[in-house]
Amino acid sequence: MKATVSRKPKFGVVVFPGSNCDHDAYYALKKILGFEVNFLWHKETDLYNSDVIILPGGFAYGDYLRTGAIARFSPIMNSVIAFADKGGYVMGICNGFQILLEAGLLPGVLLKNNSLQFVCKDVYLSVENSETVFTKEIEAEKVLKIPIAHGEGNYFADEDTLKSLEKNNQVVFRYTSPDGKVPEEFNPNGSALNIAGIINERGNILGMMPHPERASDPRLGKTDGALIFNSIGKYFLN
Amino acid sequence: MFKAKVLIKRRPSILDPQGKAVEKGAQHMGLNNIRDTRIGKYIEFIVETDSKPAAEKEVSEYCSKLLANPIMEDFEFTLDEIKDGVR
Numbered sequence: 001m002k003a004t005v006s007r008k009p010k011f012g013v014v015v016f017p018g019s020n021c022d023h024d025a026y027y028a029l030k031k032i033l034g035f036e037v038n039f040l041w042h043k044e045t046d047l048y049n050s051d052v053i054i055l056p057g058g059f060a061y062g063d064y065l066r067t068g069a070i071a072r073f074s075p076i077m078n079s080v081i082a083f084a085d086k087g088g089y090v091m092g093i094c095n096g097f098q099i100l101l102e103a104g105l106l107p108g109v110l111l112k113n114n115s116l117q118f119v120c121k122d123v124y125l126s127v128e129n130s131e132t133v134f135t136k137e138i139e140a141e142k143v144l145k146i147p148i149a150h151g152e153g154n155y156f157a158d159e160d161t162l163k164s165l166e167k168n169n170q171v172v173f174r175y176t177s178p179d180g181k182v183p184e185e186f187n188p189n190g191s192a193l194n195i196a197g198i199i200n201e202r203g204n205i206l207g208m209m210p211h212p213e214r215a216s217d218p219r220l221g222k223t224d225g226a227l228i229f230n231s232i233g234k235y236f237l238n
Numbered sequence: 239m240f241k242a243k244v245l246i247k248r249r250p251s252i253l254d255p256q257g258k259a260v261e262k263g264a265q266h267m268g269l270n271n272i273r274d275t276r277i278g279k280y281i282e283f284i285v286e287t288d289s290k291p292a293a294e295k296e297v298s299e300y301c302s303k304l305l306a307n308p309i310m311e312d313f314e315f316t317l318d319e320i321k322d323g324v325r
Binding site for chain 1: 255259309
């Protein structure tokens with residue numbers, strides 16, 4: 001849902017028990033990029049007129065049972081699901097992506113990394129669909145450098161789901177070499193088709209394993225993540 | 239009241255790297271006949287109702303929506319009636 005009056009979007013960052021990238025997201029959006037941001041406690045149901053909801057990284061509910069499985073039933077998620085159903089913009093980062101999958105807002109599941117290791121490093125991403133509101137401002141052919149930090153980021157979906165994701169341009173980011181090629185050796189976790197991020201068919205719900213909020217402050221040496229937040233920001237302004 | 243016992247298994251089509259890693263341990267122990275180790279979950283709990291159909295319905299919903307993710311897991315459960323408050 002886009003307001004008729006053009007203005008900067010207001011972000012809402014959901015805080016689950018065990019979220020640990022909520023403050024990073026808040027800091028990047030507010031202090032670095034200048035957006036208005038509110039924290040949204042998982043036990044609340046009010047989204048405080050947010051235009052974009054961020055489900056941040058972390059280990060909601062300790063990752064007990066399965067990643068995202070319990071968080072998906074937090075009271076705030078009913079509001080997030082209703083918001084998304086009406087076309088509201090939702091972005092799940094890492095654990096947030098896992099929660100979106102468990103909630104059925106995006107298809108598939110994230111399995112344990114095929115190496116069984118927790119992987120924390122910078123990766124390179126190709127932007128496979130630059131028509132989404134989250135990627136519109138990223139120049140064509142640009143390869144993004146953004147860190148990942150997860151133990152369960154191995155994207156899996158059945159053959160038919162993968163085919164329909166490809167057919168509908170729903171694969172937004174893929175793990176690549178620094179020059180944007182997509183060989184298996186640059187796949188850090190075993191994800192099907194090197195998938196690092198997908199969007200729903202309607203184009204309002206993005207899930208991605210890499211952490212754009214950790215690549216938004218120039219003082220930390222990387223700013224490609226800001227391109228994603230600024231894309232959605234600009235979309236609201238135009 | 240019923241005691242529910244739920245068994246959750248990875249679907250056969252889903253790789254189990256954890257099972258493979260554990261099996262390496264078996265090889266290091268010298269157990270050479272162990273094959274196809276796959277790790278699942280066992281969950282048990284009490285269902286506070288006297289109606290078996292009601293218990294089945296609730297457990298089934300618990301399993302399919304929360305305890306197991308049908309994209310990667312299959313589940314089965316049993317319900318045993320608890321008499322005299324013995325759990």
